Amino acid sequence: MLAVLLRFVKNWTLPLAMLAGGIGYPVFIHLSFLTPYLIFTMLLLTFCKVPFGDLRFKPVHFWLLLVQIGGAVLVYLLLKPLNIFAAEGAFICVIAPTATAAAVITDKLGGSAASLTSYTLLGNVGTAIAAPLLFPLVHPLGHDIGFWISFFIILKKVFPLLICPFVAAMILRRFLPAVHKQLTRYNETAFYLWAVALIVVMAQTVNTLVTEPEDGMTEIWIALAAMIVCCLQFFIGKRIGSRYRERISGGQSLGQKNTILAIWMAHVYMSPISAIGAGSYVVWQNIINSWQLWKQRKNEEAGLVDPHKKET
DSSP states (O other): OHHHHHHHHHHTHHHHHHHHHHHTHHHHGGGGGGHHHHHHHHHHHHHHTSOGGGOOOOHHHHHHHHHHHHHHHHHHHHHTTTOHHHHHHHHHHHHSOBOTTHHHHHHHTTOOHHHHHHHHHHHHHHHHHHHHHHHHHHSOSOTTSOHHHHHHHHHHHHHHHHHHHHHHHHHHHHHOHHHHHHHHTTHHHHHHHHHHHHHHHHHHHHHHHHHSOOOHHHHHHHHHHHHHHHHHHHHHHHHHHHHTTOHHHHHHHHHSBOHHHHHHHHHHHSOGGGHHHHHHHHHHHHHHHHHHHHHHHHHHHTTSSOTTOOOO
């Protein structure tokens, strides 16, 4: 009975976590301070299990990074005249790096998990550098705070959060192999930490809707903008990846985002209501992923694709 219950919870973690965060937001909102620590730990566990020999940067990765950074600026400029909150929400959804769980989905779809993991690292570096430069221009921290002060304030928080997990994983692998080996055994822990983080950020999003209400159309514009950029990123990622025979990993690299980080960044550095964009992106990207996995299973059952064949 317990095994059945645990399997149910694991299979339905996403909707259960979103529901818990939404209903229990008055309680879980007080756990917001845990978000950066959860993000750091999830990234550390992810990088600990990565064979560094598989990390190889290719031309496709730099094209994807160009879209990630340049696309964030472009969608902001295009949407700003229409709705500033939708522009900020879309900006966050594009500049956010690849989700730590994207490698699992990529592997199931027959893509190159190694290539995606390499881009995850590169995307984290890109966001860690670009975010402090662009955030003060998109949403200044204050009228009395200059650009460079804002830059260093954001850099001090974002750069260690995204880069230090990888550095820590390398140090542990080199100098404390016993500790590193122990951490690799806690791969499943990252999944449950992700669930806890999702509960917290959903509580933040619902709290924003309750305490900082806008007119109903604003929320619709933000969610719609997130849906459009989600579809575009999967599409553009696949098109770029196709040129390098990495269609699946290209689509997942650009389309499947670290929404936990995106919601946290929106709350800390943008208008809090713009976090609705990243919150709705959770739904859109999981709808696309669910459809892709369903289609992959159907093709495998029909013998149209070889489940053991992967992109190289």
